[in-house]
Amino acid sequence: MSLSIELFTEDDIPHAMQLVEQAGWNQLPADWHRVLGLAPNGCFVARLDGTLAGTVTTICYGTDLAWIGMMLVDHRLRRLGIGRRLMERAIAELQSRSIRSIQLDATPVGKTLYDQLGFRTELAFHRWHRPGNASNTPHYPNRSTGDSQGALAENHCTLDRVTFGAHRSELLARLAESSQAVTCPDGSFGLLRAGRIADYLGPISATEQSAAPIVSELTARTDRDLFWDIPSQNTGAVYLATLHGFSPVRTLFRMTIGSAPTPHWATMFALADPALG
Structure with a gap:
């Protein structure tokens, strides 16, 4: 062979x-x-x-x-x-x-190989799932949010750089082109896009005050099954997921080679995707 x-x-x-x-x-x-x-x-x-x-x-x-x-x-x-x-x-x-550093989000199946290749486990987190046609999703007043599709402003990319720990504005621009977006004047934003078997909520970089209305607005826009990958350090995101009818369905592991930038977990309410960070 x-x-x-x-x-x-x-x-x-x-x-x-x-x-x-x-x-x-x-x-x-x-x-x-x-x-x-x-x-x-x-x-x-x-x-x-x-x-x-x-x-x-x-x-x-x-x-x-x-x-x-x-x-x-x-x-x-x-x-x-x-x-x-x-x-x-x-x-x-x-x-x-x-x-300087390489990261990935591993499934349990792949983790053993990545251990052997020198990656170290930084944390475990969960993928959360909400079944389609949920009727128990609370809706917050939407006074502070605005809608956009296809673009994020400079202040949104600035907050995301603090949240994620690295500059990824080009990725955000491409994601926004194929996503529904909710944005706030304080730089907070969230994206919702289609997936093969479920819609996907994320990334969400947001202040504590803006996260709830962003999540409420985006989750109300789809009747499909919905996935949401949440860093375990953000207890506010876990609370919102529970409130909106999500439950954890899968464990993943963030793994690193080198010295990775430190994320600001308090404003990271959703990952962009395990394949993207």
């Missing part, structure tokens, strides 16, 4: 979506296009005898932080070292760019 690691191209997206469906993940083709647009030289596929067998993506947020995501291996081809080869290529690519 011949295994090669090659650059991911848009022609690989249909085969990558087969792996997404096989794994039960929530990505759409638009998610692959978005990452490829941000990092055309940082995403890779594994081919076994010419057939796509796995994927991995990377995104750099300046030189302080890079993110690894979309690490998928065909279930029928596991335990052949494909995931390790993909990860080694991704890490080597990022280290060649002198990135």
Whole structure:
């Protein structure tokens, strides 16, 4: 058997979506296009005898932080070292760019490999889920929120940089293009976008005062199943999720190589996605 690691191209997206469906993940083709647009030289596929067998993506947020995501291996081809080869290529690519730290959000299945590759676990957090057609979602007065689609202002990116710990305004701009947004004058914002099996709430970078109306407005805009990835340190977000009919359904692990920027957990009410940070 011949295994090669090659650059991911848009022609690989249909085969990558087969792996997404096989794994039960929530990505759409638009998610692959978005990452490829941000990092055309940082995403890779594994081919076994010419057939796509796995994927991995990377995104750099300046030189302080890079993110690894979309690490998928065909279930029928596991335990052949494909995931390790993909990860080694991704890490080597990022280290060649002198990135200070590399992070990822791991599933329990992938965590053992990442431990072996030198990642350390920073924290565990949960994906929360609200079933579709929920009728028990409270609605807060919306005096402080405004609607937008396709753009976030400079003050929103400024708050997000403090929240996330690194500059990711280009990612936010691309996410906003395909999301519903609620924004506030204080720089707080939240996004809601479609997913393959559920809509996705996040990212949300918000002050304590603005978070509740943002969550209320966005959750009221969809009748589909809804996912929300919440850092465990933000107890206010956990409270809001419970209030809006969500329950935890999956544990993930944030893992790091190097010295990562410190997030401001008090304003991080939702991740952008485990594949993005």
